[in-house]
Amino acid sequence: MKNKKIDCxxxxxxxxxxxxxxxxxxxxxxxxxxxxxxxxxxxxxLQTNMKIIGTCEDLEKxxxxxxxxxxxxxxxxxHILKKALKQLLDKWKNFQADYNFxxxxxxxxxxxxxxxxxxxxxxxxxxxxxxxxxxxxxxFPRYESCWxxxxxxxxxxxxxxxxxxxxIGNKVEFDSYRIFYLTMLNKQxxxxxxxxxxxxxxxxKFALGLRESYKCGNYVKLFKDYKQSGETMGSIINHFLVRxxxxxxxQIVKTYISNIDLEYLAxxxxxxxxxxxxxxMQFFELVRFDETLKFLLIKQSINAFDNIxxxxxxx
Numbered sequence: 001m002k003n004k005k006i007d008c009x010x011x012x013x014x015x016x017x018x019x020x021x022x023x024x025x026x027x028x029x030x031x032x033x034x035x036x037x038x039x040x041x042x043x044x045x046l047q048t049n050m051k052i053i054g055t056c057e058d059l060e061k062x063x064x065x066x067x068x069x070x071x072x073x074x075x076x077x078x079h080i081l082k083k084a085l086k087q088l089l090d091k092w093k094n095f096q097a098d099y100n101f102x103x104x105x106x107x108x109x110x111x112x113x114x115x116x117x118x119x120x121x122x123x124x125x126x127x128x129x130x131x132x133x134x135x136x137x138x139x140f141p142r143y144e145s146c147w148x149x150x151x152x153x154x155x156x157x158x159x160x161x162x163x164x165x166x167x168i169g170n171k172v173e174f175d176s177y178r179i180f181y182l183t184m185l186n187k188q189x190x191x192x193x194x195x196x197x198x199x200x201x202x203x204x205k206f207a208l209g210l211r212e213s214y215k216c217g218n219y220v221k222l223f224k225d226y227k228q229s230g231e232t233m234g235s236i237i238n239h240f241l242v243r244x245x246x247x248x249x250x251q252i253v254k255t256y257i258s259n260i261d262l263e264y265l266a267x268x269x270x271x272x273x274x275x276x277x278x279x280x281m282q283f284f285e286l287v288r289f290d291e292t293l294k295f296l297l298i299k300q301s302i303n304a305f306d307n308i309x310x311x312x313x314x315x
Contacts, residue, residue: 051116051117052069052070052072052115052117053077053116054072054074054075054077054080054112054116055072055073055075055077056072056073056074056075056076057076057080058076058084059083059084060084060087060088060105061074061076061105061108061112062104062108063105063107063108063111066111070115075112075115075116076109077116078116078122081109081112081113081122081126082122084105085125085126085129088102088106088109089129092133099133099137099139102133103130103133103139106126106129106130109126110126110127110130119153120157121157121169123153124150124153124154124157124168124169125169127149127153128146128150128169128170128174130142130146131146131147131150131174132232135177135181135232135235135236136231136232136235137235138235138238138239140181147174147178150171150174153168154168154169154171157169166197166198172198172201172203172204173203175194175197175198175204175207176201176203176204176206176207176233177207177232177233177236178190179191179194179195179207179208179210180207180210180211180233180236180237181236183210183214183215184214184240195208206229206233207233209221209225210222210225210226213225217247217251219244219247219248219251219268219269220268222244222248223248223268223269223270226270227270241270245269246284246305248268248269249265249281249305250305252265253298253305254305256298257298258298259295259296259297260298261294261295262274262277262278262289262294262295263294265277265296
């Protein structure tokens, strides 16, 4: 998604088969394994130590699986790849290309970098831009692939330049995204590695605030911060928004005594308007409204949440 202000959670939910999805963590792990295997098969030629310098000047080039040593005439040198990346990002920003085209071109750029053994700050930029777009579109398996490569690049360049690893590329920015992402996937072992880093950075503080709000059930603050989040962080939250909203509603109906105004709830849960909120609730059959459709009936809605397994909600 290009704009995190556009809440696509209902559209995503409508496209799903059934109201509950397979465990998100398991699904992502399976996709990651398939993608990793495919990439390993396609990049087996990288075992060679041959140094290749490309001569191709095409800014756009389809991705082709290499079955042998690459032809320098089909590989773009770094200065051409920089122009190619700029053009690609401009097309994405201006809605001139769809996601599949963008991803194919990134694969082509990354392939040209790999076969020429180019591992520098420009390589970091390519993988960061690729990862950012994947996050904005909810393509987490490809994001994970980019992140794995970025981790190695950050460390390698930090050592070669003798600089703090957190000063390489936009590592701190991506650490902030990863804090909330891993929180939602409940990957505590990976979180431990980054939770103690850059605690004075505002982006890290913001991500930690989101994490704390979610873990503590402080949904008022969580949705307030969501409305103020940047495009990429907002897009990550969007992917899990159904789960967050349903958990927030469960807490509300279990806590409140009197019926609740729907306009208040729609605003609290960051819906665009009351009608969108009603559609959301009717689709999931979670709550009951009064005859005027202006209030949520607390007593009649309490039992609606008893059989929900939140861990199986993909959103």
